[in-house]
Amino acid sequence: MTPTQQNAPDRDRLSEADVGTGARGGALSVIAQWLERIDPGTHRRIKGLRLVTAYGIAALLGALPAISHGLHGAWALSLLAGNFALWASVSEGRTIRRDSSRDLALLCGAAVLGAGVMIGLAPLLTGRGRPGPELTLVTGAFLVGYLKRYGVLGAGIGSQLYIGQLMAYMTRLTTADLATVGVAGLLAAVASIIPRLLSGPAEHPAVALTVTPTEDEMPALFMGLQAAIAAVVIVAMNDMIGLEESGWAITASTYVVASSTAGTTERVMRRIVGTVVGVPLGLVFLPLAIRAPLLLWMAAAVAMVIYAMALPERYDIACAAYSFTLIVTLAAAGDHSWVLLAARAWETLLGGALGLVAAKLVVPRRFLRFGR
Structure with missing residues (x-):
């Protein structure tokens, strides 16, 4: 057998490896092209990573015994903080980090306010012959639509008010849990602002996410009424x-x-x-x-x-x-x-x-x- 014949199997194996590598490379190339097509410039991917990071930081902070110790309803702290931070990050849509940080703080505060409204109204709506605490969600549903007339921040605040109500409703919070809700809002603000400061100019809000403010309140009013009536x-x-x-x-x-x-x-x-x-x-x-x-x-x-x-x-x-x-x-x-x-x-x-x-x-x- 000649040296050329002896090396033939090696060449065959090399060719198969090259084909496999090419196939994997082709698959990765297709995935990369798809990602670039739906997310040019990687801006939304960065925002997605920021959402996950904000949720993770808030949930972990809420689970620390040093923070949750002594709070009534401490079991819900991690859940509340994580969701407040996550949806605040979804709703925020500014380009400048300073403005984003301000909006994130306001959005987390709106979630706290929404939870407080649910906690305050739930006892009045609970009992025989009463509709139930979920009726409070009707107010949040209306504000989700109506506050869109005030642009990105207005739409976000309306959404966060509803999120706060929904979380308080799901976790059956009472007036004894108000301190826990407040701490959750603070943790959420910190957890959502830090990733936004780190993402910096690499992240730009998608144009399609913006809502144009308008002096004509009728469309927003109709949106709020429709959501409220369905609720x-x-x-x-x-x-x-x-x-x-x-x-x-x-x-x-x-x-x-x-x-x-x-x-x-x-x-x-x-x-x-x-x-x-x-x-x-x-x-x-x-x-x-x-x-x-x-x-x-x-x-x-x-x-x-x-x-x-x-x-x-x-x-x-x-x-x-x-x-x-x-x-x-x-x-x-x-x-x-x-x-x-x-x-x-x-x-x-x-x-x-x-x-x-x-x-x-x-x-x-x-x-x-x-x-x-």
């Missing part, structure tokens, strides 16, 4: 037939309302598609909740980065990513009830459908548009 219907349904997760239905009906009937229809359809895709995908990952919870949290973090990247222009992908994140984080936190998870999924679809009905029946805005 009232859900409260009535909960009172009559009982819903497992009425808060999720109200949330869905609130956030699908857009500045026109056509816009609301599009958002509802995209939310349905996202929920139908994201929830089953999250259920597939449920076995990891027991075997590898760390991998589950890592998957949730990646999904939130995708959420930030897709939110401005691909609401369906954003909803799928958030639905997936919601399912897997609930499972990672120990909530493995398929009945409860399924209820949250179908009641989210119910809320979206009621939001669409409200948009079509309550002062339809076919020709009124402002911002996006």
Whole structure:
């Protein structure tokens, strides 16, 4: 056998390795091109990483015994702080770090205020023959739409007021927990501001996320009324037939309302598609909740980065990513009830459908548009 013949197998193996490397390189190139197409300049990816970082810092600070010691309802501190920081970071949309830091502090304060409103009104709405504390969410639903007339910060404050109400409702907080809510707001402000200061000029808000302020309050008023009326219907349904997760239905009906009937229809359809895709995908990952919870949290973090990247222009992908994140984080936190998870999924679809009905029946805005 000649030296050339002896080296032939080596050449064959080398060729196969080159092909494998080329295939992997081609796959990575396709992924890189896709990311650049939906997120040119990596700005949204940086924001996605900032969301995850803010949530992680706030949740970890809330879990420290040195901070939570002596607080009534300390078990909820980490949950409250993490969600306040996360959604404040989602709503913030400034270019200058100083302005961003100011807005983040205000947004976290709005979440605290919203939680305080729920805590104050819940006892008045609880009891035999009363609608229930979820009726408070109607006020938050109205403000989510109405405050959009004041631009990015107004829209964010409306959303954070609702988030604060929702978190207080879900965790069943009482007046004894007000100090915990206040501490959660402080932790959230710190946890959300620090990553924004570090991201610096590398991050720019997406144009599609902005809302143009307007002196004409009618479109915003109609949006608020539609969201509020859909929320009232859900409260009535909960009172009559009982819903497992009425808060999720109200949330869905609130956030699908857009500045026109056509816009609301599009958002509802995209939310349905996202929920139908994201929830089953999250259920597939449920076995990891027991075997590898760390991998589950890592998957949730990646999904939130995708959420930030897709939110401005691909609401369906954003909803799928958030639905997936919601399912897997609930499972990672120990909530493995398929009945409860399924209820949250179908009641989210119910809320979206009621939001669409409200948009079509309550002062339809076919020709009124402002911002996006």
